[in-house]
Amino acid sequence: MxxxxxxxxxxxxxxxxxxxxxxxxxxxxxxxxxxxxxxxxxxxxxxxxxxxxxxxxxxxxxxxxxxxxxxxxxxxxxxxxxxxxxxxxxxxxxxxxxxxxxxxxxxxxxxxxxxxxxxxxxxxxxxxxxxxxxxxxxxxxxxxxxxxxxxxxxxxxxxxxxxxxxxxxxxxxxxxxxxxxxxxxxxxxxxxxxxxxxxxxxxxxxxxxxxxxxxxxxxxxxxxxxxxxxDVPLKIATFLGSLLSFISVISIFIVIIRKIIWGNSVGGWASMVTIMLFIGGVQLFCLGIIGNYIGKIYLETKHRPQYIVQEKK
Missing domain, CATH: 3.90.550.10 (Spore Coat Polysaccharide Biosynthesis Protein SpsA; Chain A)
Incomplete structure (x- = not known):
């Protein structure tokens, strides 16, 4: 039976x-x-x-x-x-x-x-x-x-x-x-x-x-x-990091060309602070994603039991 x-x-x-x-x-x-x-x-x-x-x-x-x-x-x-x-x-x-x-x-x-x-x-x-x-x-x-x-x-x-x-x-x-x-x-x-x-x-x-x-x-x-x-969140973090790096390189060339042609750099501290805060926020967001995965790895490598039995019948 x-x-x-x-x-x-x-x-x-x-x-x-x-x-x-x-x-x-x-x-x-x-x-x-x-x-x-x-x-x-x-x-x-x-x-x-x-x-x-x-x-x-x-x-x-x-x-x-x-x-x-x-x-x-x-x-x-x-x-x-x-x-x-x-x-x-x-x-x-x-x-x-x-x-x-x-x-x-x-x-x-x-x-x-x-x-x-x-x-x-x-x-x-x-x-x-x-x-x-x-x-x-x-x-x-x-x-x-x-x-x-x-x-x-x-x-x-x-x-x-x-x-x-x-x-x-x-x-x-x-x-x-x-x-x-x-x-x-x-x-x-x-x-x-x-x-x-x-x-x-x-x-x-x-x-x-x-x-x-x-x-x-x-x-x-x-x-x-x-x-x-x-693992798509990790890929998103990689994509955002690559995109911001590419934008940063383009921005550097724009600043250099503007300095050569017009003789001054980018004006205005407000725009600069805004960009810095944005990039910093994206970096922390990506670090949070990576940290979540690392935390999971950390728990797995400890090899702790999933539960502890106190009484069983």
Whole structure:
């Protein structure tokens, strides 16, 4: 009999954990024919929660010791670390990644499993049909991010795609061969390849609690994604540096010719200061881009663990 493992990263999700578990269990109970040859298990990841999330995991494990397992970090390491831990510790033939807030509809699991068992695909992902209920400014920047990264990166990322997906053991093993510290899972899922199809669903509100992603956190996450999967920013910095150098050489010739013909140099300190500030700003901008890449290299060369496990059941 095959096994399906559900990886569920959590951070301060005390009220949503029991709701999630009961909802998913109902899906399995209502689709016994589809899951007749499948054993399922849960692998919850506690990403340094400060509320009673870990206590909820312990309660579920006590009730269902063979079905519910959890890993608890020593502190908050971020969602990417939670996903990495889940993939590294998950066992089974099929591995699903889900959010605990029920914005990833568990009702899709039967169709996802049927699609994988047909043998036509190695991964069944999900994507939202729209972004209803989301602030317009966040939707605008989300669309802009996908348009930008798909233009500058060789790895194409499906707009509105979620981390919620069901994968074969072979695909997960391929993902685990990428030991990088700086991770952007949506890009990694696509980088490894394999045959993938997507199911669409309508956007739904959280079952309980509030989102822990602020606009600034999402912005930083998008910057990390661009740096992880594209070197175009470095090429832009190189182009700007070359362009300004060329303009500077032309300007030197203009100043010399003006001095020879009219006997005076360029007048006006204001224009000179403006040009200096502009060039200095461009230089700092380029240094910032280079510094971002160097910072990523610095983190990779330290070989620090992505997370530290404090408790595991």
């Amino acid at each position: 095959k096994t399906m493992c559900l990886i569920v990263p959590c951070y301060n999700e005390e009220p949503t954990v029991p709701l999630f578990f009961d909802t998913v269990e109902k899906v399995f109970a209502d689709n016994r024919d589809t899951f007749s040859d499948i054993n399922h298990e849960y692998l919850f990841i506690n990403d340094g929660s400060s509320d009673g999330t870990l206590a909820e995991f312990r309660k579920l494990h006590e009730r269902f010791p063979e079905t519910v397992h959890y890993i608890s970090f020593s502190r908050n390491f971020g969602k990417e670390a939670g996903l990495a831990a889940g993939l590294q510790h998950a066992t089974g033939d099929y591995i699903a990644v889900m959010d605990v807030d029920l914005q990833d509809p568990p009702q899709l699991l039967p169709k996802m499993l049927t699609t994988l068992e047909s043998g036509d695909y190695d991964c069944v992902g999900t994507m939202r049909e729209d972004r209803k209920g989301e602030p317009p400014i966040r939707s605008f920047f989300s669309r802009s991010f996908y348009a930008l990264i798909n233009r500058i990166s060789k790895v194409q990322i499906i707009p509105n795609a979620r981390d919620y997906r069901l994968m074969t053991r072979q695909m997960v093993d391929a993902i685990l061969e990428l030991p990088e510290y700086n991770r952007f899972s949506k890009g990694i899922f696509n980088w490894v390849g394999f045959r993938t199809t997507y199911l669409k669903f309508e956007n739904a509100p959280r079952a309980a609690g509030e989102t822990h992603w602020s606009f600034w956190q999402l912005f930083n996450y998008s910057i990390e994604a661009i740096v992880d999967f594209s």
